[in-house]
Amino acid sequence: MHNMIGKKVPRIDSYEKVTGKAIYGDDINLHGMHYAANRYTDIPVGKIKSIDFTKAEKMDGVSAIVFYKDIPGQKRIGPIRQDHFVFVNDEVFYTGDVIAVVAAKTKEQAYAAADAIEIEYEPIEGIFDPAEAIKPDARLIHPDFKSNIVNHYPLIKGDIEKGFEQSEQVIEREFRTGFHEHAYIEPETVTAAPDPTTKGFKIYGSIQNPFTTRRMVAAFMGVDLNMVNVFSSTLGGSFGGKDDIINCMACRVALLSEMTGKPVKLTYTREESIKESYKRHPYILQYKVGFNNEGKLKAMKINIIADSGAYSSQSFFVTWRSVVQATGPYEVENVQTDIRSVYTNNPYTAAFRGFGSPQIIFAQESLMDEIAALCNITPLEIRRLNGFKQDSVTASGQKLSEHTVSLQEVIDKSLESSGYLKKLEDYKKLNENSTRYKYGIGLACSYRGCSLGAEGVDATSAIVSVQGDGSVYVLAGLNENGQGMRTTFCQIAAEMLGINLEKIIFLEPQTATIPDGGPTVASRATLTGGNAIIDAAQKIKNTIFEVIKNELNVTSIEETVWANGLISVKETEECLRSIPFEKAVEKSFKAGVNLSSYGWFKAPDVGWVEETGQGNAYFTYVYGCQIAEIKVDTSTGKIDVMKITAAHDVGKVINRLGIEGQVYGGVAQGIGYAILEDFNVQNGIVKSPNLDEYLVPTIKDIHKIEPILIENPDKYGPFGAKCIGEPTLELASAAINNAMKFAVGKYFYQIPLTLERVYLGKNLIKPSRQSEAGLNIKARKQGPRISGITMVTPKNLKKALALVSEDYKIISGGTDVIIELRKCKESSKLLNISQLEELKKIKKSKNEIFIGSAASITSIVSHKAIQKHFPLLIKTCSLIGSKQIRNRATLGGNIVNAAPCADSIPPLILYDAKVLLQSKNGNREILIKDFVLGNYKTQINAEEIMTAVIIPLPQQKYYHSYYQLGRRNAVNITRMSVGAMIAFDFNKMVTDCRIVAGSLFDRSQRIYEIEELFTGKKLTEELINNIEEPLLKIIDNAIGKRWSSEYKTPVFINLCKDVLREIKEKLEIRN
């Protein structure tokens, strides 16, 4: 019986995190601190011809500028191979390379100086396709390493050719996965301060692996390890991501702090983060599988190319995990796997939660369903037939006999809990009766080696220190990344010592005070660090026991129970034979014994033969199964993941609250990876530079997740615990893909399953030319930020009208303007009208509603009269941005900005709205359909302010329908929209039909030719279907040549029919 283990324990760092008191890296402000800014390369690939610091050096506040030639120690760093340029020298390898870094008194001064560094280049044609890079005649990205192939791991088991000969069926499939951005909410930040005591540095920041950072900084600065003390601040998410990039940043600020003698902080914007940081490796996976007609696997030949990008980083280890697990949790007698990671000029790739497993699981688990179908057996049967059982032998020849092989158990429990078998029938029936929406259910399972395996030395450290009053410090050589490790470790210490959690404080770690515990990666913290805590605590218990054993009248510690703050003798009256922990501690201190202890854990030995890929790769494994239930909109290709049931064998639950949190979070990331997260880099340039284009799931994209925790204690784990962090992420994409087959009857071979991929079977990407790389260098800013602003705020409209001119940009809610200002290099004068109350009024008169242009979207959406008369305006405005955006954004701003995706414009066109433009010379009104001329173009003059929108009240009853297509369920840039309103006479004949298209043509507009088809007629299914041909012609003429038309044209036609059908149904219900 445990007192602490297995309970739902709130995080011990909760208090500081819910009060805003937790200190994250950017919250650190040291006395006299300067700020740093990177000077990034302007082009992704090329030779540097010259660098000119003259202008930058003379700028206000600049205290130092450093570059390649200033590096005192090792020029290039890297966790395994030293190929990473902290500063590039004479050549740039990818878009995130840094040429120099500036320190200045303020952040703005640092950025301004970085902008002023002038660099000339000679572009080189980049290699962005790993399949090209691997060709023998390809240009070498790093000639000093002799090959673009970073590493090649083979695995050979049995006789692959014989295996195929014995097979009755052989199939070959190719799968692809994309880059995947960590998108931790906290961008990277590091501060370095000179340390006069060590003559080295103190380093603070969002650091995932303090010991790695220390090693890199020491090498780069040419100092000893004991001269660099690294403190990890509260970390705002990492997921494997705050390692190499942080080390580079730490090197840069360490050098700057040496040059300036001051603390220097470098904090990234999101754009800098996304540009420079590493991603998950894209994989190209070729599987050739042989099996007999019953579905028994006979042979698997796997060839994988991983895109390592510009540097090798963790590619060695990431691909090693892949080669171990590439056949999945299945017995296959004959295997040949080859995996190669390859240099390209793309952003480099490294560790990301899952670490080489999500890619292979997507491929191999999708494949299992396809093989099952070919053999006419179910996805369950094929997994039962081939799945690992106790003592099965893996592809690397490891016999799974040292732990409980629970593959079947995780499958069974997830089936039972999700009601899988019944749902197969339910969804089948649902699909028979549904044309637009199709439902699907699919599963995927996996096995995963825990901790580092044969990657390297797998040992870790902890300190438990009992104070004179019985309170306790815990320190660990591993790092809290936000996952809850500190809480888990304190629970383990509390369980061991039999005391309350409140008695324990987890000390802020620093590399100077604890032995190197290795990196916090590979879901190894609980497993290895937990054991180190147990080791330390056990030593202390033994010491205390020696002091009190006579008093308790026992000879062995096994006769005692340590719980609830008491040390008691087993099976006796507690009050008679027990000592309070505090008392025992007091006695121990008086006896002069040491109650501080180092704990150490070294993982059991594993082994690997590189040439054959054989060996006991990991000392234990976990098993998981996830079932996805999805809904697919066949009109658009949009997937909604309704539920994921996630069953995982975790060995033993330490903190139920923490472990459920790991499941929810990992699954949510897995869903993003599967359907949303499309990191767009073309010709080496990042096209999704911020979170408006790199889309992670919002709260509306995650529906139900059901964690099922299975406990088969592991003999090596602390209290039997194994790992959970990564297995949760690796399964969703395959499960969703298998559910897609159920829903739409098609196999997909590539993720993410974007709208276009689902609808067309391929992704559409806006074309960009390699020559684009050199364009607009001068216009770019280092670090998007707002600078050079002067603002005037007139007291009333009259004063505003007197001022408005070409000199000013008008700002109201600012939700569009400020985003543009961040990118703008020139200074701007703003005319702030956000506080003119006279522009915020909403008034209803007999014939119209008058909406002041500065009325917030929120005030419009909640206005009763607008709700009553203009439901389509309510509907589209509710979909603008987020709650926060709607609270600030104004109707006038949305219209004047005239983005093609502006959500308020299409319904206003339908309602024949007018805009009121005022200037000091007079007023004019223009119909909104005429006001907007095209993308970001309107009829407004520089002397005018749009002061109101006037919408005439409809004179008859209309039926409405609207559909706005976004890639996710909230905070979208509208991909396309269609709205319709139709009035009928008493014979149900159409008297007025209005249809509007948004984000389709050059501007939002009505489609009169289609509207006319319905006038005077009954709205029938036949008539609706008849729009296809004329609508196709109209769209084709207008946008047929655009890159996106292949998707937009058919989908718009679908949506147009869907909204008309909805009106038809509404009419039928009404009558």
Next chain:
Amino acid sequence: MAEITLTVNNKIHQIEVDDSWRLIDVLREQLGLTGTKEGCGIGECGACTVIMNGEAVCSCLILAGQLKDAKIETIENIEKDHLLSRLQQMFVEHGAIQCGFCTPGMLMSAKALLDKNPNPEEDEIKEALEGNLCRCTGYIPIVNAVKAVNVSG
């Protein structure tokens, strides 16, 4: 530069601000209120959410010059007399926090909702929090925490 008067957490401040500064810069750099976090700078992640004149807003999308007479409430103001509010307590108990970087913004969005609507339905909670990205928790514990605030017991 402009001089503005604004109220932050019930305290009136009369300050000089640079026209290029945003509300988040005023809070973090000038007033030392570092509880409010910056995650994207373009209003997509919601980490910088504060309550302004009763409404949740992204403090990265408001310029300092637009703050005249504004009433701002930040994460530092939710705890009263060293006692966590019920909303904060529910975040703690339901595991609605992991790395905690989105938490201040998440709490401010939730508070703005609850101030107006003490018993929100699940879809209203999701509506209020749609502009707050969280990469750790999968959102489910956050929804549960907000739901639990005004459930008795």
